[in-house]
Amino acid sequence: MNHVYPGEQYCTVFAPPFWHNSLWSHLTSFDGLRVKDMELAKKTREFNPRTFLSTIGKGRRMLPFQNRAVIFAQGEPSDGLFFIQQGKVKLSVVSEAGKEATLGILGEDDFFGEGGLAGQLVRMSSATAMTNCVLLHVEKKAMLQAMSLEPKLSATFVKYLLKRNIRYQDDLVDQLFNSSEKRLARILLLMAHFGKEGLVSDMLIPRLSQETLSEMVGTTRSRVSFFMNKFRKLGFIKYDNGENLLIHSSLLGVVLNDDGGTVTSDAEAPAARIRQEPPARPGGPRETERAKKPPLLEP
Secondary structure (H helix, E strand, O other), X not given: OOOOOEOEOOOOOOOOHHHHHHHHHHHHHHHXXXXXXXXXXXXXXXXXXXXXXXXXXXXXXXXXEOOXXXXXXXXXXXXXXXXXXXXXXXXXXXXXXXXXEEEEEEOOOOEEOHHHHHOOOEOOOEEEEOOOEEEEEEEHHHHHHHHHHOHHHHHHHHHHHHHHHHHHHHHHHHHHHOOHHXXXXXXXXXXXXXXXXXXXXXXXXXXXXXXXXXXXXXXXXHHHHHHHHHHHHOOOEEEOOOOEEEEEHHHHHHHHOOOOOOOOOOOOOHHHOOOOOOOOOOOOOOHHHOOOOOOOOOO
């Protein structure tokens, strides 16, 4: 009997007829099922980073936090990173002298606390929920293993880090060259995620204290109060009855205005225009003498 592989005639005329028919039928049926199973397994194997970052699994937990709850504190052991499913989170740092500074406000689809992936043993900042939040906590080992096995996840994470690095560079340029009025307007617009596709002209953001805004802008609380009142009178912002602040897209005109004049809303009457920005601190550069910066860029 000549032995050949499946796909050709498996038996010769010397094999019993019942053996030839039944075994060949069984082999071809088995081979067909095996191919289908392999195709199904391949489809099932398709990795989706979004699914990984929105579901629980080994080393991944969904954690709810109420408004003002401390997610982690500066100096605590770094045990993984967080991915925001819902809500707003404030990152802050405290100096040895006890002075607190706000590093940024994060929203949905943002990572934070990833310093442990780079070898940080303790948290270098504190994270506090600004609204009711739902966060995905991914352990360091689980994240590193997933990134080593799934290039799509690595690409997603690296892309986010690059965008955030660009945002930090823009923040630095904004701090050096723009007036405090423009810096405040830019922060409010970034918190409202203006510039992203599919967003409406009005967006609600958590209402921040003027002290927090002054830390983020890098100016005094009185100047923040002045500009917030100015924006409100011009219709750029609106306080609601709750703990939210309504941001209108017309606030973008403050960032884009380069002539140093007062920006007015479409509905504002000439008689309703308000006075200019208060004088800067003694010895500081005049706001009109600051260098100009490109328009707002959303990472």
